[in-house]
Amino acid sequence: MKRILFTSSFSIPDDYEQEYEIDYIPFIYVEIYPYYEFIKQIPLDVDSFIVTSKNSAKAIKDIELEGKFFVVGKSTAKELYGQNRDIAFITNYAEDLLERMLETDIKKYVFFKGNLSLTILPDALRKNGVEVVGIECYKTLLTPHKIDKQYDAIVFTSPSAVRSFSSMNEIPQETIIFTSGKTTAETVSTLGEYKIYYPEDTTKESLLELIKKKIND
Structure with missing residues (x-):
């Protein structure tokens, strides 16, 4: 079962909970x-x-x-x-x-x-x-945490969440990154070369659809 970390509060469909191991750890308030x-x-x-x-x-x-x-x-x-x-x-x-x-x-x-x-x-x-x-x-407000688990994918929905996460953690090279849009993706890119995906249409539904498609590739 693939592990996904959401770095902000996020409501998702029930089938995600059944299909993936999901953690919600807010990195901003x-x-x-x-x-x-x-x-x-x-x-x-x-x-x-x-x-x-x-x-x-x-x-x-x-x-x-x-x-x-x-x-x-x-x-x-x-x-x-x-x-x-x-x-x-x-x-x-x-x-x-x-x-x-x-x-x-x-x-x-x-x-x-x-x-x-x-x-x-x-x-x-x-x-x-x-x-x-x-x-x-x-x-x-940034609310950084030290993360000990390994995740197949990490989801960021704002540049602030990226900065908060990276202040105490490094993103493993093999981790897939999903962001809510281009601006947040560009912030992740400053940390290194990662496989980053974001939806053309900046909605929560489009992001969830993209995650499901790419994480199973």
Whole structure:
């Protein structure tokens, strides 16, 4: 039976539990701030919002925001649709969203972010003369552990989880790595040459399907 380590909390179908030996060991902890801690930071003259993670989407669920949302990730969009938000664009990666945003005439955005969120998108917008107001609405804490077991595959769903894991562990060369997307895969690549897979479509379902396909090859 193949052993798989998930480095974050993850709900999976029952057939996975029957087919593989699975461990869940979170290497990060996410603290979402109460909305009243940051709501006053939101400028009243802005009606364009950037949301690049599901955590940010959850953080703003109780805030009334009128305007367009520019979103990275289908799971993020799903959370926002559940809040009846008006989504202008959805892309899998920040680089693709940037292209769409620069095609608009919008000159000011609010970026709901975490303490470790990547700054690629806001930095690029600012270089193009667009004002971005960053508002921290959640915090990611690294929670590293020493792992003694050997796994056939390790699953990472964020660059932070990769950094946390690698601070106390080395990834064996023969271990297959699965990531939620390209950005996390690139973080793993900085640690060495590994067999890394990530789905074209950055959804949990696509990732699970890919794991099942590749681990049995």
